[in-house]
Amino acid sequence: MKHTISVLVENRPGVLARAAGLFSRRGFNIESLAVSNTEDPATSRMTIVVEDEDKPAVLEQITKQLYKQIDVIKVMDHSDESVISRELSLIKLNADPKSRAEIMQLVSIFRANIVDVAEKTFIIEITGDADKIDAFEGMVEKFGIQEMVRTGRVVLVRGGAAT
């Protein structure tokens, strides 16, 4: 099972390398990783998606090993919580005159945006949870994806509770 964990860290040099290095040397797999500033300039938030191979002990070890890092303030597993989860993808898609109309329809249905138009291509920006982006990719694949890039997942807990 995939878990999304938020790691609140002191905003200090080396902290990203420390956390990322931990995953590789202990043999944990990172599916995605996003790092950003937070509301507090002294902290950063890392949002990490990990695969636990269906062994609960794996996630427990990941959490504990992260906590052991001196600059890690808080580690939260959001798997059982109600969260808003988003990724962003940019897709450079073949768009010849024949297919443009259909692509624009799909873009509209998925509430994506066409952010670049060239003679033979569109660049489409789509934001959403992983399933939505996967679904959109599946729908437009047939037109021919030239290039694609996707951010790591970011999440915030719904309501008043802290992430």
Next chain:
Amino acid sequence: MTMTGAQALMESLKREGVEVIFGFPGGALLPVYDALHAETAIRHVLVRHEQGAAHMADGYARSTGRVGVCMATSGPGATNLVTGIATAYMDSVPIVAITGQVPVPAIGRDSFQEADITGITMPITKHNYLLKRVEDLPQVVRHAFYIASTGRRGPVLIDLPRDVAGAELEYEYPEKIDLRSYRPTVKGHELMIRRAAEMLAAAERPVIYAGGGVIASGASEELVALAERLNAPVTTTLMGKGAFPDDDPLCLGMPGMHGTAYANYALNDADLILAVGVRFDDRVTGKLDTFAPKAQFIHIDIDPAEIGKSVAVAVPIVGDVKQVLTALLKRVSAREPGPWLATVEEWKQRYPLRYKTDDGLKPQFIIEEICRATGGEAIVTTEVGQQQMWAAQYYRCQRPRRFLSSGGLGTMGYGFPAAIGAQVGNPDAAVWDIAGDGSIQMNIQELATAVSNALPVKVAIMNNGYLGMVRQWQELFFDRRYSQVDLAVGMPDFVKLAEAYGAVGLRVAEPEEVRPAIDQAMGVKDRPCLIDFWISREENVMPFVPAGGSIDQMMID
């Protein structure tokens, strides 16, 4: 008060109570060594190789309980510390390593003697710092010592660029420490302690499995009290040797691969194992699936990440061992010695540690003699290999911080510099390095350090002309195909070698010469003394649980 970074470093080290630095200078450290030159309160022990400095700081720390400090210049100086830092990390030893670094503008430009030592040591330090701003120096030093010496102890590295060491700051040492992201849990959870007490009261075949955490937290007295109250046998790991007196009737000695048969049988048959300051290392457990199959576990450790890492635990207690044992002692009542202790005693009688005395000089006998000559009160360090296991089996240690060995990393070349560090920290103690002819050659250059500091460290080389442990495995599992383990050709004359350094060298080849040589060594008070014991070449370490095997299935002899 205005001072330079280097002066501020010295001032801060003094504030932390540092009395000695083991180090080796170099270009990037010139400002620091200049500040040290004016310093009277801090002793500097000049090593001959930086690896020695790290191990000396480690030996000093393990034997005194204080933080050990080592120092090396940028680039190769820093990378030479790495093995020593990793050794300290694996065994949770509090050291602070200070490295010089090229000036800040030169960092990242492949400058002369530049190495990314914070990057290199990230996985082998508890924490590390690259100090880019001189005004951060006092706080970084304060935090480094705090982090190294609290929670699960470990090495912290401070990388100090040359220009930062030379820059000026308004010095003020921070009194308070506020690290919101580092607050180790020291007090055990009440509910868990209550549950542990109930389980201990109900257990029929309890065993206490105690390790280095007991020594780190200074909890030997509590451990002894608990074992006596419960009448529970105690097995101590290599790291925990001395946490419980080897001569105590309840002591089972070491468990695991080269542990005593009775310790392994007791673990195998136990219905409850109280694991205290241990980490279920593979050298202890053997095959995990078959380790202690009838037992439930109570696990006390300061490091939450150790709990549940290797075995499923019924009662996890995160906290400082001393505090938890103190709390536990308030809740457990005395138990009579029952049939379980009788069974354990029978195993002890039937399968004692033993060796044949038929041919030649036996290393086990030498270690027993050293133990007798020192009354078990010496600080013993070991290298790594057969001699390490013989020392663990046959030196009967009665007190904590008296047996120093590289358990986790298994570093050959550890014992001798560690002995030097221990001697510096304990000037009046007898300090013995139990060495092998292979291991001792890995840091033999530190004889010069010991001689120049008039340190009466004793080195007992169990010389079989082999990398004995590797040879033993090749004998038993590779059909005696001895591949690259014979050190006899090219073996230095250790007596002459000692003398060349200005130390005392002795050679012993016969059993009756052993004790006189030990006594002679004990009489040398102003320089190191090395004894080259020519032991029977193909002596094996027994018992032996082959790697990955179950600990109840061992070769006994």
